[in-house]
Amino acid sequence: MLTNLSSICLYRPLRTALFFSTHNLLSSPISSNTSLHIWSCSSSSSTQVQIAPANVEQSIGVPKVDVLKQKLELLGIICDSSCVPGHYSNLLCPKCNGGRSLERSLSLYIVQKGDLARWRCFRTDCNWADKVFLEGKAGHNEVKKKEFQPFRQMTEEGLRLVPIGEKVTAYFNERKISEETLRRNAVMQLSNDVQRSKEDVIAFTYRHKGLIVGCKYRTLEKRFWTERGSEKILYGIDDINDAAEIIIVEGEIDKLSMEEAGFCNCVSAPGGGAGKNSPTLPSMEKDTTFQYLWNCKQKLDKVSRIILATDNDATGQALARALARRLGTNRCWQVSWPKKDEFSCFKDANEVLKYMGPDALRKVIESVEPYQLCISETETK
Structure with missing residues (x-):
């Protein structure tokens, strides 16, 4: 009964008005070049009206x-x-x-x-x-x-995740990340039964509305991979619900570090890549590198102030530029990482936390400057 979609096929109960009225159909000028099929179906019967208009827009006024x-x-x-x-x-x-x-x-x-x-x-x-x-x-x-x-709904059991053990806990303690922060962010580890090498693998669970929608793994030797089928979203997205100000960092551990300094309104990009730098931004459907931004667009649109706290290296600076272009430079602010020694600065939030403490990291966030000002100062140097 159903014609191909080049015809106009509309299904509605008989008691519901059609897309256009029968009066308009019968009173419109009609040619005999092509046929138009309109179906109105109910549970008990169906009615077919077959008329021959020349052009949909001209004949029917739709x-x-x-x-x-x-x-x-x-x-x-x-x-x-x-x-x-x-x-x-x-x-x-x-x-x-x-x-x-x-x-x-x-x-x-x-x-x-x-x-x-x-x-x-x-x-x-x-x-x-x-x-x-x-x-x-x-x-x-x-x-x-x-x-x-x-x-595929992901679960802790399905992913073979278990509570973190002593070795992983010690790893985070060295980085000044508390067990309370790890629990609140549902940081776990991959069961040793899954790994042939029996190495300890940290599991950062990506959650949205409390449900696991992705998982990123990291060994203590900094080998990374992502669970197949993970959604591309910001890590910690549930922490910025209705937030007017947020912080974006470049890694999950940096997000945990910000929390140690008192900032829970922080999310992390799932990857540090900035993609190709072109004069014009790609369309949303082609901007695959930053799909995680578009997937969280509704929440990000509500934010009035965004602090970019990416890594202090070429990749991190490129990521900050790419984020600012997509989120709007007018609402972006940029951190300046403090000096480590005479020749270099700290790389990221966790380095500042580890070597200078939470108060120093808090001061870094409180001392941010507008992103446009930071760019203009860099260009004049």
């Missing part, structure tokens, strides 16, 4: 973009008022429903002419990408033929 949105609705994509031609919109993905965190992870773009829409879900467990045309082509052509994989 804007092209509204017809396109009806096609999207058939695919489960529910458009809202933000879905206008020439702009990107964040919607709920009908394939994965935003996972357990209910993220609006589907990036939808309607071209300016209103005759094509394309989209991509940025959740790694979904990654649904496709497009739909108004007319003239198949209803939707797959952009990336990748079978949908259902969201």
